[in-house]
Amino acid sequence: MGEGVARFWREIPQRYNFIGNKCGSCKRIFFPPRESCPYCRRKSMGKMKDIKLNGKGEIVTYTIIHVSSEDFEEQVPYPIAIIKLDEGPQITAQIVDCNIDDVKIGMKVESTFRKIRQDGSTGAIYYGYKFKKVIEQ
Amino acid sequence: MRDVAVIGVGLTKFGELWDKSFRQLIAEAGAKAILDSGIEGKEIDAMYVGSMSSGRFVGQEHVGALVADASGFSNTHIPSTRIESACASGGLAVRQGYLSIASGMNDIVVVGGMEKMNDVVGASATETLATAADQEWEAFFGATFPGLYAMIATKHMHDYGTTKEQLAQVAVKNHANGALNPYAQYQREITIEQAMNATTVAYPLGLLDCSPVTDGAASIILCAADKAKEYIDKPVKIIGSGQASDSLALHARRDICTLDSTVYASRMAYKQANLTPKDIDFAEVHDCFTIAEICAIEDLGFVKKGEGGKAIENKITTLNGSLPVNTSGGLKAKGHPVGATGVAQVVEVTLQLRGEAEKRQVKDAKIGLAHNVGGSGASCAVHILEAM
Numbered sequence: 001m002g003e004g005v006a007r008f009w010r011e012i013p014q015r016y017n018f019i020g021n022k023c024g025s026c027k028r029i030f031f032p033p034r035e036s037c038p039y040c041r042r043k044s045m046g047k048m049k050d051i052k053l054n055g056k057g058e059i060v061t062y063t064i065i066h067v068s069s070e071d072f073e074e075q076v077p078y079p080i081a082i083i084k085l086d087e088g089p090q091i092t093a094q095i096v097d098c099n100i101d102d103v104k105i106g107m108k109v110e111s112t113f114r115k116i117r118q119d120g121s122t123g124a125i126y127y128g129y130k131f132k133k134v135i136e137q
Numbered sequence: 138m139r140d141v142a143v144i145g146v147g148l149t150k151f152g153e154l155w156d157k158s159f160r161q162l163i164a165e166a167g168a169k170a171i172l173d174s175g176i177e178g179k180e181i182d183a184m185y186v187g188s189m190s191s192g193r194f195v196g197q198e199h200v201g202a203l204v205a206d207a208s209g210f211s212n213t214h215i216p217s218t219r220i221e222s223a224c225a226s227g228g229l230a231v232r233q234g235y236l237s238i239a240s241g242m243n244d245i246v247v248v249g250g251m252e253k254m255n256d257v258v259g260a261s262a263t264e265t266l267a268t269a270a271d272q273e274w275e276a277f278f279g280a281t282f283p284g285l286y287a288m289i290a291t292k293h294m295h296d297y298g299t300t301k302e303q304l305a306q307v308a309v310k311n312h313a314n315g316a317l318n319p320y321a322q323y324q325r326e327i328t329i330e331q332a333m334n335a336t337t338v339a340y341p342l343g344l345l346d347c348s349p350v351t352d353g354a355a356s357i358i359l360c361a362a363d364k365a366k367e368y369i370d371k372p373v374k375i376i377g378s379g380q381a382s383d384s385l386a387l388h389a390r391r392d393i394c395t396l397d398s399t400v401y402a403s404r405m406a407y408k409q410a411n412l413t414p415k416d417i418d419f420a421e422v423h424d425c426f427t428i429a430e431i432c433a434i435e436d437l438g439f440v441k442k443g444e445g446g447k448a449i450e451n452k453i454t455t456l457n458g459s460l461p462v463n464t465s466g467g468l469k470a471k472g473h474p475v476g477a478t479g480v481a482q483v484v485e486v487t488l489q490l491r492g493e494a495e496k497r498q499v500k501d502a503k504i505g506l507a508h509n510v511g512g513s514g515a516s517c518a519v520h521i522l523e524a525m
Binding site: 060061062065066070075078090092116129 | 260261263264267273274275276277278279280281283284287288289290291292295336337338339340341342386387388389393
């Protein structure tokens with residue numbers, strides 16, 4: 001089934017540039033951005049401010065996907081993890097540029113802009129974030 | 138609020154049912170439940186049917202009306218409503234039927250649940266199940282449905298020392314129970330070695346940690362409790378009903394290893410029934426993956442958080458244990474036609490409380506619990522039932 005392109009470009013600011021938002025009332029940070037703060041509710045209305053996240057965080061948990069949906073078949077096996085970002089929000093993303101066995105809970109990671117998948121050989125290509133291990137200087 | 142009783146139950150065989158269509162399955166389960174209940178049919182006030190994704194599995198929506206039609210009730214024009222909450226669609230349909238009688242609006246309702254999953258190829262079934270996850274923020278990045286539960290398992294093993302062998306023991310137990318259930322998809326036992334060495338689906342989960350793709354339907358007849366004995370000698374009363382929601386995405390939860398929707402739904406049901414987890418004699422829980430059963434017995438309050446793996450290892454939840462869990466074989470061995478599952482769980486609890494579970498009968502079964510989860514835990518329904 002073909003999907004409308006708008007579904008993807010409307011998420012570009014978040015997926016390309018890590019734009020989240022911050023509640024002007026309690027200062028909590030959200031990613032993806034929310035219309036209102038679930039803690040402050042009406043007090044947060046009109047006070048949600050966009051904020052760029054630094055794209056760094058730590059692996060909370062992970063799995064190695066061996067059986068994927070059709071869109072990701074050529075990538076298996078691939079690690080995918082829940083990452084706690086430095087600013088607080090947790091997200092789900094692939095871990096790349098390392099041996100599968102190196103992926104561990106607690107590993108420090110940083111985002112990297114990558115191709116996520118494409119619609120067949122002639123369809124749209126979708127980009128977004130993946131994460132790689134932070135190399136200590 | 139009025140008391141509500143289950144006065145009839147019906148199930149189709151669960152499995153790969155190539156010769157049966159979606160509408161045949163639900164009509165069969167409904168007819169069996171009506172026959173079991175002793176009602177004629179004209180007493181039925183309404184229908185509630187759970188179906189997760191008939192649109193993607195068989196290309197058919199508008200299934201509320203379809204089910205009424207297929208079961209021969211289009212000419213009585215009764216209201217028929219489809220309920221969707223991913224894998225908890227069936228449990229939520231039970232609750233909607235329950236509420237409609239408790240409120241006084243209806244006296245007798247049919248609750249059904251079904252899914253016909255084998256009319257699409259395997260990869261499409263996987264993709265459709267992934268629609269229970271957050272499409273924009275989980276599935277888009279390559280997370281699969283087994284992958285989400287695998288991440289719960291990785292964290293549970295890391296935080297509490299739960300082992301892959303304990304996960305395997307859940308599958309072995311549920312297959313042993315399924316071997317005693319003539320309606321189960323897999324009526325055969327498996328060994329620990331088979332479970333531990335099965336092909337990896339999403340590390341640490343292997344094929345035998347996962348519930349299968351299943352066709353099947355289930356139905357129950359609910360009735361105002363004060364009228365139940367007019368129809369059946371052994372009605373079973375619903376003494377607690379709870380439902381709760383949580384974030385759609387696993388990553389947004391308070392704790393990756395706790396399904397708060399289970400905690401809150403069960404708390405609601407226990408409170409209504411004026412019971413604690415200790416009062417439950419047996420339970421049907423949502424073991425879509427082996428780790429899900431371990432989380433379920435913790436989040437339902439049967440054991441402390443982190444002790445689920447040990448409880449399985451100590452055989453507390455086997456058929457002869459102190460708290461038998463998934464006597465039907467569970468989703469793992471009985472099969473998991475997603476929309477049917479929550480209704481089928483209530484069928485099993487009812488059969489146990491009526492003393493009609495045959496080879497898998499729990500001794501002195503007085504109070505049973507059914508626990509049905511949607512997605513990775515974004516929704517949950519819990520029902521507690523007692524023999525009348």
